[in-house]
Amino acid sequence: MPFAASVLSLGTATILGGYGFGNGSSEAFGYSFGFYLIPQIVVCAAFWLRLPSFAASTETRPRSASENHADKAEYQAPTVQVDANEHPECREGAGALAPKGVPEAPRPNLFARYWRGEFPLATSYWGVNFLVNLAVVSLISALTEVFSLEGGFEPNSLFWFLVLLWLGLLVLLMWQVVGLWRSARRHAQRQRQANKTTFWAGAARVAAVLGVLQTAGTFIKSGAPQIGELYKIAFEGDPDIPPSELKLLAGGTELSIFGGIKYGLSNDVERLLKVAPAVTTIHLTSSGGRIAEAGKLLKLIRSRALDTYVPNECSSACTLVFAAGSRRSLLEGAKLGFHGPSFPGLGDAELRHLTEEWAHLYREAGLRSEFVNKALAVSPKTVWYPSASELLEANAVTAVVTGDGFALSGHEVVPSLAAIEREMRAANRLIDALHTTYPDAARQIYTTTRQGILAAKPEAKLREDVNDLLTKAIVANLARADDDTLAQYAALMSDQYTALNAKDPALCFQYAALGASVQVTSAFPQELITVETILNERVLRSARDRPPMQPEESEAAWASIFQSMTSDEVEVFSLEPSSVAPERHAKYCQVTIAIFKSISHLETRQAAMLMREIFLDR
Template sequence: MTSAASDTLPPSTPTNPPRKRAGSRNFFARHWRGDYSLARSYWLHTALMQFGVVALSAGVTHALAHNAPARAASSALLLIYAMGSALWVWAVMGTWRSAERQQGRNRLTGASNLWPLVAKVMIMLGAVGTGSRVITDIPRLGAHLRTALGEQAASPFTVMPQRDGRAILFNGGMNDGAADALEAALQKAPNATAVVLRSEGGWLREGTLVADVIRRHHLRTYVERACASACTIAFLAGEDRAAAPTARIGFHRPRAVGAEHDQTPGATGNELWRAYGEAGLPDAFVRRVQGTPFDQMWFPTAPELLTNHVVTRTSPGGEYATMATQLTTREALAAELRSAPLYATLERKYPAHFSRLIDTVWPKLQRNATDAEVTALLRDQTGKLYRALIPTAPDALLFANAQLTLEQAQALQRVSPEACVAYLDGTPGASAAAARLPRTLVTREQTLFSDMMQAADPEHAPVVTRAQTLPVLQLAVAALPLDEQRVLTLPALRHAAPPSERCRALIGFARSILALPETERALALRGMYADAPGPDA
């Protein structure tokens, strides 16, 4: 039985009543919940912080673009972009919740909800703008993602000392690691004094690093085929800069990774223009480069390259043993020749001649011959077949060959009268003279030779002797001025006349033959080559 007093006692209470759980004091958590005031959340946490993130990311991206490989720079940019996006979501969500809390308090106190409403509208407008920018950035981010995963700006490169040790062959794009590879190759070839460049371009930063290596080792630079875009930075670092007549050195405006338009990428582009200026390129030349879109390429002519100090000297071509370095087997030599339409036609039409050509050239490569020596040998060997086919070709090709020869002689006349005479007379210096021909004329000659191999018919061609053509040739000589007739007909003057006079007389004789009526013209041209050996000789 309990006492009555006990019935009047209040229910027992715990000695430690439960407390209300306190919110986290973490700054990021408090902002996310909207604990801070609307003014602080909007202006300090969102606006000011976003501005700071943009400035910081711009600075970091700029620093990485100049001091890190493209892969690292793109990876960092993607990381910064992802962190910036997450921070933006955190900032606007916290500000939105702060605005809602402010609206709740204002309803209780009867205060105006204008500023919370304005803040929400601004957040929504900002979200629309941010979403639009993200959609616009997708292609650029995709390009950076591919770069971060290892995609490079150009084809893979190889860097190797040439077999004679005189030069380093750089073949391929200015991709990440190109400068380190060049430095390593130079350690293996301490006597190398030049870099032979074959590159379509690549990263501007890597081109600048390659240029630093070239400058530090006081190397010469040389282009036989092509050097374009970022490769030009490396080329201009050479103390001596030369390009073969067939070389193509290309310039255009640079573009940042993933950029939709070919706009100069800020400070990187400024560095490019500064590098061109330090190399001595005139302002007008640089402006021409700046005006060339990224998806186009400007290839200045040989005189333009020399006049604007892109090259420091003209080169006859073939200065180094590049072919000997790359073509290390007979099969590689055959494949290289076969890749050219001219030699592919030669193998198909005259396989025995193609096989003898390989037999003749291969020993030269094994002895580390320069490209000039190999090219001269190729021209000499194919020239024998060319001369043998001319008398058996259709009239149209016969006349085209005569016109081409005249234009080649005129081109060489502007370069050197001695080269003009050697080329027209077919002396031992003819191959060296032919190496100085413009690219367009060389291409026309190869195309004509290929057509001639296809169309010539040695078995059914009319037989023409020199005796039959002598009256026609005399008629062509008679049409020349007297001084040119004397140079061509008098034995005492034939070799004693200055090269300039002899070149002029030979060019006049070629023009005179082309001016003959078609029948006499064909007879004269066939007779001039009548004593050439047959194609299988």
């Protein structure tokens, strides 16, 4: 029977261990039972090895006359020894031995009897311990399902659940170990009195010590880190994650979420959406946060069929919220960052289970499986930023946009003028040059930017306002630039008109006649835009009052230009722009190109003199 019980217990424990490893949310239980198998395997193997000697010792053989005589003597004076621990009914004063009329003493309950070690060793080890462990594993497995990603995340409840769970396990472990130890001690005493081996008692004690060490290791590895992290989330405001700010934009049609994704954020967003039902788009600027809270936001956004938009960076758990959008827009230059999930104290199997839940939500949003697998395989210690083309191909974003149609966002609070100044001077060399030469004009740009942020202007409109102010400052200072810059500007304008005339003669004419009031920058090749930016910076940095022009020098320089032109070209150039017929727009543009090219070939001082005259006449 002991051997059969050992085999049965070993097989059952193996099944439970396999179940534990297969259930991603119960990795610790599988590990516990896998570790619990070690002493059982040792005991089972040892018992198996002892079977031959046991059988040999009980094998029948002829008995001698002296042995038969001794047996008779023993029979004539029998001595019956009853273990009162295993048969409490035979204790003195109990049952039939008790005097009549005296009530039988109450028997202690099962828990008290086990605690005192009154059960036989086999019952304590194979019966009570194993069945109690089975009940505990079943209970905890059921409870942990309540706290899956799909079930939400309540850190206060989960913290107290884990604290009480580990306290309960500590009390239970103490009860099990003390009871088993006492039962083993009683068993060893009886075996020694009977001059028999105490192997099983020793094996049970070894198993008890291993169980204590294994439980302590599990607590240090999993329990303590999880309880510590949950305490910070529930009672310290989750200090490792930055705070978040919610802000309505664009007249209440857009909502910005800036900062970390902490517990409770989804409730705040839901309350705000109830008072602002016109919201159609969620702006996301976040380095991430709690996965379970991101899951709640995902459900909320998906239930309302809202769009999502990233103006700056959205990483880690934030990408899960972004994936909920019906339309997912990414600003040019903005980033999405991906990596696998993490939480202190989680084992490999639990992380695999959490990763599978996260991947399932991505796939439900329409992201390609290959992309999802690659994204979640990234270590939590790093971040993978896919390119815009990779994001579009994987359907992680539905569009990469310029920001037109979206309010400006990506700021935790409305920045101060000093902060705007630092940011804009660092990002734009033209603004830095303007601030150096004309700080008052630069401050007008900073003030306009801050007012636009306060008014939640669309980013494209705010950028347009800033560019208008910057262009006016450049145009106002063209004639005050140094000679070298103006001579090079003549060559630049010749190249710009050539590019425009080749693309659209009418547009070239408008630019030549109306100048900076016509927006033609998008029609220029990138190399010309770069050259113009460099020269405009030089204009702003070198701008200062210049000595007046001498009329004689100006007339002589223009005479040399006109001598190289035909009479027809001179006639076209002398016309007022409003009197130039459409069929002559291309000719007017060609003459303009020739003039600026001729100016660029003059001596530097003369070229600068003519360019100043042109700019002053505009």
